[in-house]
Each structure stands twice: as structure tokens, then as C-alpha cells.
Amino acid sequence: MPSLTGMWARDRVASAPRGAPRRRSLLRHCLICGLAAVLTIFSEPSPGAAQGLSSLQETLRKPGTSLQTPAYKTTLQYVIQFYPLWFTYYQSVIGSVNRLIGPNRISPIYKSVVAINDDTLYASTFVDVAAQPVILTIPSTTATYSILTLDPYGNIFDSGIPAATPGTFGLTGPGFTGTLPQGVTPIALPLDFQMLIFRADKYSVTNEDETDEAEQFRRSLTMQTLCRYLDEPCPDGPPNDRGGDATLILPEAAFSVPFKRTADFLARRTPMAFLRQLQVAVASSNTPPLTPEEKALSDTFDTLFQGGHGGVNGIGFRAGARDAHQMIVDNYLDNTNQTNWINFTNIGEWGDEVLDRASITEYIQYGNGFATAAYFHAFEDGAGDPLNGARRATYVLTFPNGQIPDAKRFWSVTAYTPVDIELVRNSLGKYLVASYTPGLQFNQDGSLSIYMSRSRPVGVPAANWLPVPDGQFNIMIRVYGPAGDVAAGTYIPPAIQKAGRRR
Numbered sequence: 001m002p003s004l005t006g007m008w009a010r011d012r013v014a015s016a017p018r019g020a021p022r023r024r025s026l027l028r029h030c031l032i033c034g035l036a037a038v039l040t041i042f043s044e045p046s047p048g049a050a051q052g053l054s055s056l057q058e059t060l061r062k063p064g065t066s067l068q069t070p071a072y073k074t075t076l077q078y079v080i081q082f083y084p085l086w087f088t089y090y091q092s093v094i095g096s097v098n099r100l101i102g103p104n105r106i107s108p109i110y111k112s113v114v115a116i117n118d119d120t121l122y123a124s125t126f127v128d129v130a131a132q133p134v135i136l137t138i139p140s141t142t143a144t145y146s147i148l149t150l151d152p153y154g155n156i157f158d159s160g161i162p163a164a165t166p167g168t169f170g171l172t173g174p175g176f177t178g179t180l181p182q183g184v185t186p187i188a189l190p191l192d193f194q195m196l197i198f199r200a201d202k203y204s205v206t207n208e209d210e211t212d213e214a215e216q217f218r219r220s221l222t223m224q225t226l227c228r229y230l231d232e233p234c235p236d237g238p239p240n241d242r243g244g245d246a247t248l249i250l251p252e253a254a255f256s257v258p259f260k261r262t263a264d265f266l267a268r269r270t271p272m273a274f275l276r277q278l279q280v281a282v283a284s285s286n287t288p289p290l291t292p293e294e295k296a297l298s299d300t301f302d303t304l305f306q307g308g309h310g311g312v313n314g315i316g317f318r319a320g321a322r323d324a325h326q327m328i329v330d331n332y333l334d335n336t337n338q339t340n341w342i343n344f345t346n347i348g349e350w351g352d353e354v355l356d357r358a359s360i361t362e363y364i365q366y367g368n369g370f371a372t373a374a375y376f377h378a379f380e381d382g383a384g385d386p387l388n389g390a391r392r393a394t395y396v397l398t399f400p401n402g403q404i405p406d407a408k409r410f411w412s413v414t415a416y417t418p419v420d421i422e423l424v425r426n427s428l429g430k431y432l433v434a435s436y437t438p439g440l441q442f443n444q445d446g447s448l449s450i451y452m453s454r455s456r457p458v459g460v461p462a463a464n465w466l467p468v469p470d471g472q473f474n475i476m477i478r479v480y481g482p483a484g485d486v487a488a489g490t491y492i493p494p495a496i497q498k499a500g501r502r503r
Contacts (some may be wrong), residue, residue: 007134035470036329044289046077059295068470071316072316072323073320074297074301075275075316076325076390078298079321080324080355081294081325082278082282082294083328083359083361084153084154085284086274086278086281087361088126088153089280089284089287090281092286095112096124096126098128099223100125100223101123101124101250102121102122102218102248102250102254103122103254104250104251106252106423107423107431108422109253109400109427110158110252110255111256111259111420111422112255112256113255114363114364115363115364115421115476116423117412118414118431119202119480121200121211121214121218122197124301125196126193128286129172129173129176130173130175130194131235132227133172133176134171134223135168135169135171135184135222135223135225135226135229136161136168136170136223136225137167137169137223138165138166139217139220140165140166141166141200141217142214143201143210143213143216145214146198146200146368147196148198148368149195150348150470151194152193152287152288153288154348154365154366155348155357156348156368156369157194157326160163163285166445168183168184169184169185170184170187170226173189174188174190179225181230182483187453191426193285193286195366200214200218201409204409205408205409207410207435213398214218219247219249221247222246222247223245227374228245230451231450237342257336259367260362260420261419267322267324268325270323271318271321274321275317279305282298304317308459310454327355329359331356332360335359336380337492339382339492340380340382340384340496341477341493342378343374343375343376344360344453345374347368347369348369371487372480372481373482374478374491376476377477378474379472381395381497381498382496382497387452387472387473387474388472388473389453389454389471389472389477390470390471392453392455393455393498393500394451394452394498395497396450396452396499397413397494398447399448399449399493400494401445401446401447402446405477405491406481406483406485406486407435407480407486408481408482409480410435410481411434411435411478411479411480412432412434412478412480413429413434413450413475414457415467415468415473416475416476418472418474419475424468425456425469426467430467433450433465433466439463440461441463450465450466451466452475453465453467454467
């Protein structure tokens with residue numbers, strides 16, 4: 001198996017000049033090849049005890065803790081603190097910078113971002129305004145859409161781009177002191193590097209199909225670096241040679257690199273390689289300026305890692321990386337309510353909860369803030385057993401009358417695979433049941449039942465059936481535009497029940 005460490009660590013991509021497009025192109029090719037190579041021997045994580053980062057040092061000081069070395073303790077904190085940067089840095093290496101792109105469709109082939117949805121049409125890019133402003137033009141549209149801006153950690157911030165407002169906007173970085181062309185509305189961004197995502201709804205709030213309008217909207221979005229907008233010669237190299245007009249719609253195969261699966265493999269199987277790659281991401285110019293505490297942690301780790309203070313064969317570093325990854329996984333999976341649904345209300349606004357931040361990166365990367373969308377995720381049924389579609393098992397999710405998720409836009413229920421949180425392959429290409437699903441039928445008492453099985457149960461309307469795999473799966477409820485008790489954070493979805501089991 002080729003070493004991913006050799007691809008990046010030796011060259012220190014973070015220190016490479018921005019004007020190096022040929023080198024970056026080679027890196028993209030190597031990354032894709034390397035990612036594909038490591039996936040042949042991937043295994044599923046094992047369960048373990050969850051622990052918050054705030055109590056981490058206290059726990060490590062307790063007598064009987066097996067690994068007390070500075071390498072172990074520092075690595076544990078380092079991985080949890082900076083875990084999201086591995087994803088966003090390497091996604092930017094092979095992704096789009098200053099050019100909006102989107103997949104031609106969503107299917108199980110799409111793997112770039114974990115827990116992708118099929119409710120909306122995407123146009124997204126990394127925005128780099130370190131060298132010069134970027135000009136974004138938003139067309140007038142009847143489609144409903146949202147705008148999400150995040151820093152490389154996944155922290156959500158208000159970009160200042162007005163909602164549902166057409167116009168031409170000049171995105172500038174913190175160091176910009178120049179002037180923008182007449183007719184361009186300035187938008188001062190807090191960072192030189194961030195993520196920008198447009199989501200256009202396929203259906204209106206009245207359940208009218210507006211897919212054509214949404215498609216036209218995302219294709220009509222344009223983004224250009226200022227020099228391209230002015231039709232002037234641009235300096236060599238990224239980001240100036242990477243801005244380009246209307247949204248580029250690519251085959252979904254262009255989004256097939258499985259970042260979650262790769263991170264999981266590296267952290268568990270080749271943790272030293274993962275740590276070297278994470279170092280590159282932390283040191284990258286993409287990373288926001290570190291706080292004094294972050295800088296101290298990074299410097300301490302770099303000193304220890306360079307000095308090899310991890311013990312025989314780096315055991316402290318290896319154990320620290322593996323345990324940190326397991327904590328990230330467990331923190332998410334153990335955050336269940338009484339009906340076994342996982343729900344985080346602090347997405348994008350974590351404060352000091354960096355363990356939550358890392359866990360959301362692992363399972364719902366680029367999730368919206370709670371005011372825009374609420375997410376409920378289940379891996380178990382109401383009895384606490386793993387959801388499993390083997391042996392023709394059928395599950396039922398029934399929303400009682402008056403307890404259907406309250407949404408200003410829509411709600412949807414999507415099935416995912418257990419390892420990668422990817423869409424479930426099925427012959428119909430049906431990946432969700434939603435409030436807007438044509439033909440959705442309610443029960444006589446006003447309740448609504450969604451059936452989950454490999455094949456459609458006899459007598460169940462096609463609209464109410466959600467295909468699941470022959471094996472374990474998980475279910476996510478999305479509520480876009482939370483309202484009522486969902487917005488209040490008090491809504492608890494009913495438990496998923498296995499057919500034939502008493503409630």
C-alpha cells in the first residue's frame with residue numbers, strides 16, 4: 001500500500017507557494033490514488049466509552065491510567081482540537097477554489113461529504129480571498145435557497161451576503177484596502193479562506209416541484225476573481241487562475257473520494273501517517289489564525305512528534321491518535337435520547353465543545369446551524385437493537401397525529417450505510433421520504449408511517465416506503481426551517497419500531 005505520508009509530509013504542502021498549479025494538480029492526482037488505495041482493508045469502529053475534552057486532562061491524571069506520557073496526552077488533545085482541518089484541507093487540495101461546482105445528481109457514488117442529502121441542489125466552493133477579492137453574482141429566482149458559510153473547522157458565521165437577494169457582491173478578506181468596481185456590493189469576510197455552500201430546494205414550501213427553477217438558479221450563480229471580472233490579466237497561480245464564471249456542474253464521479261472512510265482508516269490503522277497529514281493541515285495558510293492556546297498545543301505536539309518522544313515505535317502517538325478518534329466516534333453515537341435518536345443543537349456554534357465539533361465533522365460535515373436545519377440520527381430501533389435490513393426485516397417510523405416535525409421549509413427521512421454514512425443503493429434510486437414526496441399517504445387517525453425494508457411491504461404505498469440495505473443501516477431526519485417544538489429544541493422523534501415487535 002502506498003504511503004500517504006510520503007505524498008504530503010515530505011513536501012510540506014502548507015509552505016508551498018500559491019503560484020504552483022502544476023504541483024497542486026499532481027497532489028490532487030496523488031491524493032485520489034492514495035485514498036483509493038487505503039480503502040481495501042478498512043474495518044468498522046468498535047464501541048467504547050464517550051468522554052468530553054473538558055474532563056480529559058483530569059481523567060488522564062487519575063491513578064491507573066495506562067498511558068501517561070506527554071506524547072499520548074498531547075496527541076489526544078491535538079487530534080480532537082484539529083480533526084476538522086484534516087477534512088477541509090485535503091478536500092480543498094482536490095476540490096474547487098473560487099469556482100462554484102455541483103454534482104449532476106446525488107447517489108451512492110457521492111462520497112466527498114458525509115451524510116449528503118438528496119433534498120436540495122448544491123453549488124459550493126472554497127473561497128480564497130487572500131490575493132484579491134472574489135466577485136459573486138446571485139441571480140433573481142423564485143426558488144427557495146439557503147447560503148452557508150463556514151470556516152475550515154466548520155464554525156458557521158454570517159457572511160453578510162443578504163438572504164434571498166439578487167445582486168453582485170465583492171467578497172474581500174481582512175487585509176483588503178482597495179476599491180471595488182461600481183455596482184458591486186462589498187462583503188467583508190472575517191477570514192482569507194472559508195467554505196461557501198448554496199442549497200436550492202427541489203420543492204417549494206407548498207410542496208410544488210421547483211426542481212427546474214432550483215437547477216436554473218444554481219447554474220446561473222457566477223463567481224470570479226476580481227481580475228477575471230474586470231477582464232484584466234491575472235497573476236499566475238491559485239487562486240487567481242481558479243475563478244471561473246457560472247457554476248460548473250460535474251458528473252457525480254468527481255465527488256467520489258471517500259474522505260470519512262479514509263480518515264477513519266488512517267486514524268486507526270496508520271495513525272503516524274494521519275498525524276503527519278494533520279500537521280500539514282494545521283500549518284496550512286487555509287487554517288484560521290491560532291489562538292494562544294491552540295498555538296501552544298500545536299507547538300508542543302510538533303516538538304514532541306519531531307523528537308520522537310512517543311516511546312518504543314511511537315506508541316504514545318499511535319495510542320493517542322486511535323483513542324482520540326474513538327472518542328470522536330463515541331461522543332456522537334452515545335449522544336442519544338430516550339427514543340435512541342442522536343441530536344446536536346450546537347452545530348456550527350460549539351464554543352469550547354471541540355469534541356462535539358470533531359464528532360459533527362465525522363458524521364454531518366457541513367451541517368447547517370440549528371436555526372436553519374435540525375438533524376436527528378438513529379442507528380438503533382426503540383429496543384436499542386442496531387437497525388438491520390437483513391432477513392427481510394421491516395421497520396416502521398410512525399409520527400402520531402400532531403407530532404410530525406414542524407418545518408417552515410420541509411422535513412425528510414433518509415437512509416444511510418453504517419460505515420461511510422452514504423446513500424443506500426437500490427434499483428429505484430430512491431433515497432428519502434419527505435414532506436413533499438408525491439403520493440405520501442397518512443393513516444386514518446392522521447398519523448404518518450414510513451416503512452423501511454429491502455423490498456416494499458405488501459399494502460404499503462410506494463411513497464411511504466424507504467429502501468434500506470441487506471444489513472445494518474442508519475436513518476436521519478432533517479427538518480429545514482425548524483419551527484414549533486423543533487425550533488425550541490424540545491422535539492423528540494418517535495422510536496423506530498421493528499415490525500412485529502410490540503411498542
